[in-house]
Amino acid sequence: MISINKPAFNNIDILKKCVGAYPSATLNNAISHFQKIYGSYDQLMTHGEGYKIDASQELENLDKKFMLKLYKEQFASKKGGCREEYDKILASAPRQKCPMCSESIVTALDHHFPKSSYFLYSIYPNNLVPICSRCNGEKKHTKPDAVTKQFIHPYYDDFSKEQWFEVRFISQNPIKLIYECKENDHLGEEASNKLKSHFKRLKLADLYTSNAIVKLGDLKNIFRPLLKTKDWFSVCEELKTERDMVSGRPDSWEYALFEKLIKEDWYIKGGFVNID
Template sequence: MRKINKPEFSLENIFEDKKKYFRGKLNTDTEKDFLEGLLLQEELYFRYGEDKKLYNMKETSSDDCEIDLIEAYKYLYRKDIKQAYRSRLYDIGGDRCPVCDSSYGYGTCELDHILPKSKYHQLSIMPINLVKICKSCNRGKSDSVGDSKVGILSPYFNDYNTQCFTKLNIDIINDKVKIIVKIKSFDEVNISNLDINSYEKIKYNILQHRIIETLTNRAMSVYNSSIEDVICNICKDKISKKELILNLKSFQEERYEANYIDECFFRQKIIETILNSSNKEVLIENILIHINEKIEKNKIIKKQFYNDFNV
């Protein structure tokens, strides 16, 4: 989870911008108390967020509220609204997900309620409770929420390096290379000031958003594309074991600063894991068979194409 800047607008700005909307929804006698109540909730949210105690926020339902704030959220954060609240939140996070640290190039992004609106109705329109994350993290999390034991982490208040808490495992399953991203154990995480309670909270956050599944799928996708690159580089009828290793090493030697989890990061980690694996010989042999099968299939397809078009 990468810490990002907090929104530059608040509930007070929204109430000021949209006076007419709220006055049309609220009773004149209760309007002031209702809006002040939400501003108090926002103040509490900031306080608990800074103290890393968002679990102290109380759950509420639509029955506890004078207006339907979920409907208000749909109105206020739609894409075509003049004040562009959604776009302003989207601009904060940059081009990668602050939860899993992956580039949005792998999928679409969505606006997530950190504390879900289904359980925290009073927070439905609060900017500090809304953050742009990737679709995989958002759908993985769904409406789940932490507690005082596992915590509730937010990119506006928390920061940890996903790379430090995850590792790649590569094995052969059913004669195919299988890449699985796993969470490191507490003893495997090389962070000097990390305590077990903080580790458990980060571990829960990774599991809650199903980051492991997301990164595993992306790692497999990068592995498959890397195999295709090896085939393109060789341009021969068959590749030898020596040629395969040289190609993998050439990819490994490419200079790359792994600032976040993208295709280059995965490629480097996959090749590093293969070449340093205690099971290296078996992995290389399996990859070699797979590549040569692909080369043979490509030859057949190419030959068929030439026959069909009399080239």
């Protein structure tokens, strides 16, 4: 997945700016509380313990309804006082790619901890992550309050140098495959559980398998002329070239696919035609 630098904003200034748009609203003594929970969020996420972050409790006049209003009217609205910050966070995704799947184009900001339960973080920049429509829909309102319900957080997690999922062939003729999350025990239990949860809940196996099937169809067309000469060496070399081209992204579906194919003798020696 794609790692992104944390937003470089003064979180309390954003809070003051959004609340200040409503003359009747006041922070009173709430600033110290926000400083505390924002700091706790950052610390827990840094140590991979996001599941310990408590759901929000209403704070004086800053109830759930008002906090959600701040996000909708002051952060997400094109006329909002903090829309500039919204756009900067949205634009922080490299190449506009969704950091949660590394595939689709980002379309909005997601509350990593859903605002429905963690409403005091509704305008906290570190909780706002660029996301595509697909991942946003799959993630929905999942409350990440357990180790097995975590998602990769692109501001705090970086697994981009790990091939943490792999391809398994279910059938050789016709070719059928599936993507699976590895055990990843070397990363520790909490990281391993987070990767499994992320992979499963965002249904990345479906997305990557679909992409891979299309790619295998393209490879069939490329390799078909080599059937007559049985030039399996050229097939293998092309697969290695394809793998090396994406070697800088070992956590991509392409890398996992080619890393698997170059080890499959049946595929190299003509099995590539067995794709519908």
